[in-house]
Amino acid sequence: MSKQHVSTIVNGDPVEFLADPGMTLLDALRDELDLTGSKEGCGSGDCGACSVILDGRLVCSCLVLAPEAEGRRVETIEGLAHGSELHPLQQKFLEHAALQCGFCTPGLLMASKALLDVNPDPTESEARYWLAGNLCRCTGYDKIIRAVMDAAAELRQERV
């Protein structure tokens, strides 16, 4: 079957690529657009390492077909920082040592961003439930939650 032409917007920039009809959005991001920040952990929507924001919704990019992105807006980890200035979530993950191997980190950062986009002042419980679809085998999650809560507080300050 012939490849399909896909036009979409990734991190605010219009992009075009050719996709096999069965290709996932994750594979398109990584292999066609060289955006290798999103990771493939399980490939079945269980681990969250491939999390991206599609038209404002947090999704696993391994459970989205690349041609589905036609005309949509995709936000990936590559768009989180402003140039060389880290997003507060990224800064707090560093300060709280909320990562070890780092494989889950892009997914956790995008999931955390999606949380704070809709709920700037989450309780710890809300943050833990929201992030339950992102698996981390290194940190035990506690440092991640502390980083997210701290980043949320800082972002609320910035809005005042």
Added chain:
Amino acid sequence: MSQLDYLAPATADEAVKALGGAGARAMAGGTDLLVQLRAGRAKPNVIVDLKRIAGAVGIRQEAGAFIIGAATSGAAIGEHAALVKAWPGVVEATNLIGSTQVQGRATLAGNLCNASPAADSVPAMIAARAVCVIIGPGGRREAPVEAICTAPGRTSLAPGEFVLEIRLPARPARASDAYLRLIPRTEMDIAVVGAGVSLVLDGAGVITDAQVSLGAVAPTALLVADASLALVGSKLDEAALAKLDAAARDACRPISDKRGTAEYRTKIAGVLARRAAAIAYSRAGGQA
């Protein structure tokens, strides 16, 4: 992967044509289909994405009824305040499915047509007397949710047919519903047993209508008619609850697997039916 094509029709008619060929599969959220595709368990020639069809995404109200497009995500369902107020049981069942990421994609119609006996939203929809609007080569027809699944992984949909909408009926005053499931952990697991209950009360708190459905205790979700009979005419007193418990257990035809034995599932079905009934009763304004 051999010869796979992807189509995203803009109209229901185009979707019917695309689904008419051999090896075509409809896709709503894709959270089951893409996993099956990757595992080699599904080998479609064509994936027909329903999300670009007018009306397939979104929730609208008509004369008190809610019409939920087949490809509406669980997240959108959970954010719809009027729907949450009218059908809290259907919404809580839907929002139990998977993670935040899965909620961004997963749909009621997909959960139904994947035909897992343990699908969380299905008992809640059956209890709610939800109706599917089905589009196919023969035109449009309606069928109650309990008529869709025929066996694990199998549906009564004919070739070329797909579910375009799910309709939840208008609610009278003093009516509500609830869904409970048992899983061995707190998040993101498959139901060992699920129970959906929908009740309508009169001004004195007497149950005038009841619908009870169980999941994961038979090859398909069950509509338990005897459980409904146990409740109507009561104020959910202990005698009615005991009859409900017995009717729920009698209806079970479960398997034993790593999640639970048949005996355990049967016992739990009675317990969850009681508890879900109590929640629905309280939500409907009844004082137990």
